Amino acid sequence: MTTMDKVWERIKLARSQDRPTATKLIKTMFPDFLELHGDRLYGDDAAIIGGVATFNDIPVTIIAEEKGTDTNDKLKHNFGMPHPEGYRKALRLMKQAEKFSRPIITIIDTPGAYPGLGAEERGQAGAIAQNLKDLMVLKTPIIVVVLGEGGSGGALAIGIGDQILMFENAIYSILSPEGFASILFKDATRAKEAAHLMKLTADDLKSFGVIDDIILEGKGLNTNPETGFNNLKKSMTKHLNKLMKTPLDTLLKNRYNKFKQMGEYEESVINNEQLTD
């Protein structure tokens, strides 16, 4: 199997019908989860689930993108593609978590933010942007888990945190491989080639410093979710203990610096004129 084939296999696993969605993860790991609804402005977007639960006896807030399982369920959850009200609900619940010093766990699994008429009318761009800004300074620990598909801005809008974990066979990218292929090659059918170039696997993202840890899936989350969920639980326990002991100002400074260092560029020697102002 070539590297290109391997990447494509991962994408198929990440998107597969049999991959557990957020609801399954929540049921397994947070059996006392209580869902809380609505953005208090417009409606309740089922593409994002939010609520409270306990984790190792600690109260936590959970925000998760839910794709749905069967056809009806998928329609109900809009295939995990949130509208602005979904992101605003997420922000409302995360600010609630901040007030009560509850750590936040977000679960990413979306093809992307919904590209529709209503979404544009209600300010999709502004809703995502506001989350990016506000999450950066939210005064409580945030752990981000990439479960299946991390689709662009729609994923990032709940993806700012102190520790970013990603399942072994999950993907996280700026655009779908199909969309990327239609831009790069003007041919959406060359998605497999595009996917290989995009560097969207957990290993790639770890090497860029975009994620912190890879959660191993054992035989694979799709067929045997117990191993992966157990590994996630271990990792979350370890990180949460550490983050909760970190003083808030250090936590926020680290969070800012973590995202600040993302990106690669050349920097030539600065001239003195620019330094003095």
Place this chain on the structure above:
Amino acid sequence: MNHLLDERKKRLSKFHELIKKRPIETTPVDIPDGVFTQCEQCNSAIYNKDLENNYDVCPYCSYHFKINAVKRLKYTLDDNTFKPLFENITSKNPLGMPEYEEKLEKGMRMSKMNEAFLAGTGNIDGQRLAIGVLDSFFMMGSMGSVVGERITRLIEYAAKNDLPLVIFSASGGARMQEGILSLMQMAKTSGALNLLDQKGLVYISVMTNPTTGGVAASFASLGDINIAERSSLIGFAGARVIKQTIGQDLPLGFQTDVFQLQKGQVDLVVLRSHMKKTLSYLLKIHSKEVRS
């Protein structure tokens, strides 16, 4: 009735024949390139000098032409007050994407800049500010690592030096060639804006044509004041994608500056000819001297 119609038909065909036979009495005049520009909206031929004297706005239909970053600064800042910053930060090809280097070179040729974002300081009616301009002639003003880093440093610079900040956006969104690293620039730039909140400094975001995708969904939407320039396309998803998703035609005027105003996403729509005046007023209102 039919008789009348036949008669008309005959006369028309005769008329057409006459026209065909008539010799062309005018001789075409040679117009050198670069004297006239055709308006992209109303198709009028505009004398270039007129266009330039009118802020690159069509004098017939008020269509605002796209302008590059240098021209933007000329229309916005007091003469000779601009001092560039962070030009020493330049792009590499972190994903090893084919043809990226060529695209960067082409962008440099088209825009005469070394990246899509020009940052610096300058004055508007004597009021000093940090200013940044995206240039759509450089790879559609797309945001990769360099654009994200320059914007973040400009925000940090403004916070550190107690300066108000104005950013003009003109961008198709995140830069595909740098993949996930481009996406993360949205987080980085948006997060940095908190520094201005902490210091009580104003950030005015001006969305120009076009402001879409990852730029619209990050710093461009986060101004204390969001201004849309007239004739701008502003939105998150591309119109073609939305059309495919919903399977129906989009309403007239969708994702325009006026649309964003009506939907409550921007504070005001401003003509280019009024932009400097408007910014000057807003800077004054928000200056620490006036507030205290």
